[in-house]
Amino acid sequence: GESVGLHLPTLSVQEGDNSIINCAYSNSASDYFIWYKQESGKGPQFIIDIRSNMDKRQGQRVTVLLNKTVKHLSLQIAATQPGDSAVYFCAETGMEYGNKLVFGAGTILRVKS
Amino acid sequence: EPEVTQTPSHQVTQMGQEVILRCVPISNHLYFYWYRQILGQKVEFLVSFYNNEISEKSEIFDDQFSVERPDGSNFTLKIRSTKLEDSAMYFCASSPMGTQYFGPGTRLLVL
Numbered sequence: 001g002e003s004v005g006l007h008l009p010t011l012s013v014q015e016g017d018n019s020i021i022n023c024a025y026s027n028s029a030s031d032y033f034i035w036y037k038q039e040s041g042k043g044p045q046f047i048i049d050i051r052s053n054m055d056k057r058q059g060q061r062v063t064v065l066l067n068k069t070v071k072h073l074s075l076q077i078a079a080t081q082p083g084d085s086a087v088y089f090c091a092e093t094g095m096e097y098g099n100k101l102v103f104g105a106g107t108i109l110r111v112k113s
Numbered sequence: 114e115p116e117v118t119q120t121p122s123h124q125v126t127q128m129g130q131e132v133i134l135r136c137v138p139i140s141n142h143l144y145f146y147w148y149r150q151i152l153g154q155k156v157e158f159l160v161s162f163y164n165n166e167i168s169e170k171s172e173i174f175d176d177q178f179s180v181e182r183p184d185g186s187n188f189t190l191k192i193r194s195t196k197l198e199d200s201a202m203y204f205c206a207s208s209p210m211g212t213q214y215f216g217p218g219t220r221l222l223v224l
Contacts, residue, residue, distance in 0.1 A: 043204050043215035098169040100158040
């Protein structure tokens, strides 16, 4: 069910280090997953996506890993920069959801210079 | 790069008043969505729209809410009689199929 006043987990990393943000998704039937970045006062910004027929996908400085066995998704950010500081959300969708996105709770990433 | 745009960026209204939130989706996209985010909470789906009709709506999207695509470019969300609990960020999104691209949001405050 929904939580009121979520306390988001926070990941603090040093500039230049790698970051790993984790997400547990809800529905084993979901077949498409997206990571979004949300900066304060802005809308979710697409980072990278992955379909359920893959277990890894790489972008520029980012990698998404999908483990369907345990319904786990992770986002790896290489050489984290101060501009990466934001809230990161995973979202899932699939036939059971129609074409709506179901968002996770989010993780705050703080990058220390 | 094309973007989803939304107006206004902020809206303050009195409880019981009607508000219309406006969105211009990316021009060649076919699927349109509204989501909302109450402060400190998850982004929640409200409604999806395709081929000039609602394709899906959540239980949040009750009779006080409506959506419209009045012309070839705009997509609007109307709240007929706002309640205090409607205070949130409202995001429009559009999609060709698959990835959804979000606008910057409208911050609605109901007093």
